[in-house]
Amino acid sequence: MKRTAHAFFAFALGSTFSVAAHAQDAPDVTKLASFLRWGGLFFSLIAIVGAAIVLRVITRLSDRLGTRFANHRPTIQKYESVARFSTYIATLAICLTLSVKLDSATLTVIGGTIAFAVGFAMRDLVAAFIAGITIMFDRPFQVGDRVEFAGQYGEILKIGLRSVRMNTLDHNVITIPNNKVLTDVTSSSNWGALEMQTPFDFYVGVDQDAELAAELIREACLTSPYVYLERPVPVVAKQVILNDYVAMHLKARPYVFDCKYESAFATDVHLRVAKAFRAHGIRPPAALARSVEADVHHYGPPAREPK
Numbered sequence: 001m002k003r004t005a006h007a008f009f010a011f012a013l014g015s016t017f018s019v020a021a022h023a024q025d026a027p028d029v030t031k032l033a034s035f036l037r038w039g040g041l042f043f044s045l046i047a048i049v050g051a052a053i054v055l056r057v058i059t060r061l062s063d064r065l066g067t068r069f070a071n072h073r074p075t076i077q078k079y080e081s082v083a084r085f086s087t088y089i090a091t092l093a094i095c096l097t098l099s100v101k102l103d104s105a106t107l108t109v110i111g112g113t114i115a116f117a118v119g120f121a122m123r124d125l126v127a128a129f130i131a132g133i134t135i136m137f138d139r140p141f142q143v144g145d146r147v148e149f150a151g152q153y154g155e156i157l158k159i160g161l162r163s164v165r166m167n168t169l170d171h172n173v174i175t176i177p178n179n180k181v182l183t184d185v186t187s188s189s190n191w192g193a194l195e196m197q198t199p200f201d202f203y204v205g206v207d208q209d210a211e212l213a214a215e216l217i218r219e220a221c222l223t224s225p226y227v228y229l230e231r232p233v234p235v236v237a238k239q240v241i242l243n244d245y246v247a248m249h250l251k252a253r254p255y256v257f258d259c260k261y262e263s264a265f266a267t268d269v270h271l272r273v274a275k276a277f278r279a280h281g282i283r284p285p286a287a288l289a290r291s292v293e294a295d296v297h298h299y300g301p302p303a304r305e306p307k
Contacts, residue, residue, distance in 0.1 A: 036099060036100060036101070037098065037099055037100065037101060040097075040098035040099045041098075041099050043098045044094070044095040044098045044099045047091055047094045047095055047098070048091060048095065051087055051088075051090075051091040054087055055084060055087055058080055058083050058084060058087070059080070062076055062077060062079075062080035070194075070258065071194060073144060073194065074142060074143070074144040074145070074190075074192050074193065074194055075192075077142070077143035077144045078142050078143055078144075078192070080143065081136065081142075081143050081158070081159045082136065084160075085132075085133070085136060085161070088161055124177070124179070125162060127178075127179045128161070128162045128163065128177050128178040128179050129161050129162065129178070131177075131178035131179040131181065131182045132159065132160065132161050132162065132178040134178075134182060135159055135164070135178060135181060135182070136159065140181070140186050140188065141156055141186060141188040141191065142156070142188075142191065142192045143156050143157070143158065143159055144156060144192075144259075145188045145189070145190055145191055145192065145259075146188070146189040146190055146196060146259050146262065147166065147186055147187065147188050147189070148186070148187040148189075149166070149176060149181065149184065149186045149187075150176075150180075150184060152166060152168055152174055153168060153169065154166045154167050154168035154169060154172075154174065155167050155259070155260070157173070159178075160178075162177065162178060163175045163176055163177050163178060164176045164177075164178060164181055169262075169263055189259070190259050194257070194258055194259065195228040195230075195231065195255045195256065195257055195258070195259070196255060196256055196259040196262065197231075197253055197254070197255050198253075198254060198255070198256050198262055198265055198266060199251055199252065199253050200217075200221075200251070200252045200254070200266065200269055200270065200273075201249065201250075201251055202217055202249075202250040202251075202252070202273060203240075203242060203247050203248065203249055203250070203284060203285050204247070204248045204250065204277075204282055204283070204284060204285065205247065205248070205283050205284060205285045205286060206239065206246045206247060206248050206285070208248065208282050208283055209280075209282065210237055210248045210250070212280060212282065213248070213250055213277070213282050214235040214237055214250055216273060216276040216277065216280065216282070217235050217250055217252050217269075217273055218233050218235050218252065219276070220269050220272035220273045220276060221233045221252055221254040221269055222254075223272065224254075224265060224268045224269055224272065225268070226256050226257060226258075226261045226264055226265035226268060227254055227255065227256065227257065227265070228254075228255035228256060228257040230255075231254070231255040233252060233253070233254040233255075234252070234253050235250055235251065235252045235253075236250070236251045236253070237249065237250050237251075242285050245285055245286045246285075247285035247286075248285075252269070254269070
């Protein structure tokens with residue numbers, strides 16, 4: 001009986017000290033409230049609304065200028081990102097100045113109270129914010145660049161405080177956290193320039209006239225309305241093994257005059273090359289030719305259109 005009483009007394013005493021310690025460690029909300037400038041909260045709200053209006057004006061102005069001055073679109077989009085970041089930081093500074101009494105005591109209390117929450121609950125957001133600033137200064141890519149990241153390829157639409165938005169060639173908008181961009185490898189195809197190299201691959205039989213095929217490919221690139229004529233159009237040839245058959249690989253590296261026409265440029269060049277190959281009797285490698293012949297034998301020749 002005595003052991004039971006002592007155990008109960010020890011448990012009650014321990015619980016009392018635990019509650020007291022917990023009450024001592026709990027943050028004093030009234031002290032935090034005393035450091036706020038309640039009159040300034042209203043003006044901070046006005047500043048936030050004004051910042052939202054400024055951001056919308058910046059976006060619309062950038063879109064109009066980019067449409068009117070297409071040659072300078074990458075530069076305009078770059079300055080748009082800088083203006084957006086400046087607006088974010090200025091709004092944050094104004095709201096803190098208006099809403100919080102910033103003195104040594106305030107900084108000590110607020111810093112000690114929210115350091116734990118920021119360190120654990122918002123560590124990813126803070127890391128993404130710092131990474132966004134690093135991206136703006138280090139510039140691994142810029143707004144408007146064609147970038148390949150983690151198996152995705154597309155145009156950078158916006159560099160925000162938390163993430164980067166990419167529009168793929170399939171018109172899917174992908175959101176990438178800024179801290180992921182800094183830790184992984186990114187590849188920029190044009191890096192701020194309007195023109196961009198767009199490599200094309202072609203395969204012909206090893207017994208075909210590779211020199212003629214290379215000239216036809218170069219001619220198709222140079223006569224396309226999307227080509228950037230101030231850059232050369234090299235065509236590199238080499239023998240490769242394609243499905244256990246020897247083939248000739250021809251790789252063209254022309255430049256498109258505007259990176260947003262990349263898909264249209266590729267379609268136009270491939271159609272021109274296919275037409276030129278048919279006209280000059282240049283056949284694909286044996287592996288591809290046998291595959292086509294097998295399909296014709298299995299399914300029959302394509303139906304002719306009625307005259």
